Amino acid sequence: MPPLSAPAPPPSGRPSPPSPSGAPPAPGRVPARAAVAALASDFAELPYPPRTERQDGPLAWAGYDDARALARGRTGETESVIAGTATVAGETAVLLSFDFRYLGGSLGERTGDRLEAAYTAARERGLPLVSLIATGGSRMQEGMRALHQLQRVAAQSVLNRAAGLPQIAVVTDPTTGGGWATLGAGADVVLALPGAQVGFAGSRVRPPDADPAAYTAEGQLAAGAVDAVVAPDLLPARLGRWLRLLTTPATGAPEPPRALGAASLPATGWDAVHRARAAGRPRAEAYLDSWFDVREPLSGDRCGGADDTVLCGFGLRAGRSIAYAAQTGTPTRPAGYRTAARLIRLADRLSVPVLTLVDTPGAANDAAAERAGAGAAIADVFAAVAAARVPVTSLVIGEGGSGGALALAAPAATWATPDSYFSVIGPEAAAAILKLPHADVPDLAGRLRLRPQDLVELGVVRGVVGGAAG
Known part of the structure; x- marks a missing residue:
């Protein structure tokens, strides 16, 4: 499996284009399970609650079911996030892992179901929660029903805080929109991969004259929103140490x-x-x-x-x-x-x-x-x-x-x-x-x-x- 830092092909399946500077593509866009395997062992996936949906989702968005079918075929996943228990450097935690290849790692209602299941499992088992994030935000094809998932995440986070359980976010490329504003920036400790795009505004919705450095892991560190920028090869040990320190x-x-x-x-x-x-x-x-x-x-x-x-x-x-x-x-x-x-x-x-x-x-x-x-x-x-x-x-x-x-x-x-x-x-x-x-x-x-x-x-x-x- 590729390391956590290895770039994955974009949803089209074509190779990622080089950046304007000639640098390699930003790190982090790897399959959700590969990201887990790079950091942890003994991953045991949680059961997810079933959901009955109308054709093409809550908005009946034409072609939405076809887009999800393509995403399933491309990734082997049925949603943009997987969740389960795992061991990181000897420490047990509940892990969430996003797959950006599945509709840009976007959050929809079924994503919210899985996130809620992970938070609930962490409370029931008294475990910390680690989120490996790669997302462009809420899923447009589900409209406000998708955006509502941010409130679900916030409510679950509050419950875990009240239970005295730590939350750690590992933000990869990209982490934008509501995923950054809840799972990412709302965590107790935020670790970021070098060069990752991190910010509330995604690259396509920022002002044209915006300073791109402000939307990077390094920029967020300087602005006090990230605790550390950690090289991928050091991340398993650092994450395991953080889990021990907080528990x-x-x-x-x-x-x-x-x-x-x-x-x-x-x-x-x-x-x-x-x-x-x-x-x-x-x-x-x-x-x-x-x-x-x-x-x-x-x-x-x-x-x-x-x-x-x-x-x-x-x-x-x-x-x-x-x-x-x-x-x-x-x-x-x-x-x-x-x-x-x-x-x-x-x-x-x-x-x-x-x-x-x-x-x-x-x-x-x-x-x-x-x-x-x-x-x-x-x-x-x-x-x-x-x-x-x-x-x-x-x-x-x-x-x-x-x-x-x-x-x-x-x-x-x-x-x-x-x-x-x-x-x-x-x-x-x-x-x-x-x-x-x-x-x-x-x-x-x-x-x-x-x-x-x-x-x-x-x-x-x-x-x-x-x-x-x-």
Whole structure:
């Protein structure tokens, strides 16, 4: 069988034409069963509910039955999607797989029947749902009866979310229309094949001057709608890891990581500020790499933005899953806060505890951040942390600048490293507000009582963590 990335012939049976750039055809257009075989084993197809239909479908669209008969002959399938249980890298899931060769992978009423059966089977068996998507959208020959299937999918997705079951989408070429707006973009985790066409508007209905890059997997990643673009040969392992991460939560509150930097406490407040701002101080990436055995990133706020200075995702520690949201020492932008809130809510729904690493001089305060909704984004993180039913543990590993840092800090489970500080505001900004000369900044740092040991005395943090040996 062809690999998942191998291009399949178009519905006409003629070879796919080269792209204008001379590149090979986009990946993903393979038979539904070949796509499953490239990723999983032990596929056991689900029974599908019978449906009695009038000739040529609900609209009596002339030639519709003939078109479906041709599609059956071309694909060997009786609909544009198959569904069943399968094993991916040792993890069991319910898999949906679209066949673009069957009427462009379009959604009709019988497609909706199969999708609903898959969601129902996932709930009955307590399994995650994986969708391998290749679709052009709703089936025109069934009119609004076809479009109504999007509401069916949305309703089923809500039921699976309420049951605490994860949903993962693998979007291939193409994933457009209602299939993207429900099964794809509505999933908890969205993985995409390189070069895949991904977007709500298909290629034939976009404005003629539209930027084609916006409708690609890479464009959707940059816009915060896709979590990762994954090469086909890496997809089975990555997908299996995601299934494990989303279904094997750790129990209890995570212990804060050990300090990786300075072991001694700062003598003065200004010393604390200088140490937290030191270029060589360990940052979030080092803490995550040393603490987790393996991890996978979530990317994007699903609102058009991504902020790669906030690292979010799930990782395995001692074989169990813990979610993380980690600032990296730069001003945090609205998309970063919204991504963190998305991460915390997803972890809470899946009963996965959360670790946050606090490290920012403060929220980004430029005009672009304000236009992007900085206040609302920070408020969203405060609300997500406050509402979380799972344990949230926080560690201040560097700068803790005002509300932009506090938003990610657990109210009763925040710790600090010796080379960190936490302050109501940065000392320079405090001097500006109080109309004091810059020479007074070091003294203000002391008066703000922002050192780790001060924070313990004030009851702001639970303690100062020691190093690997302490």
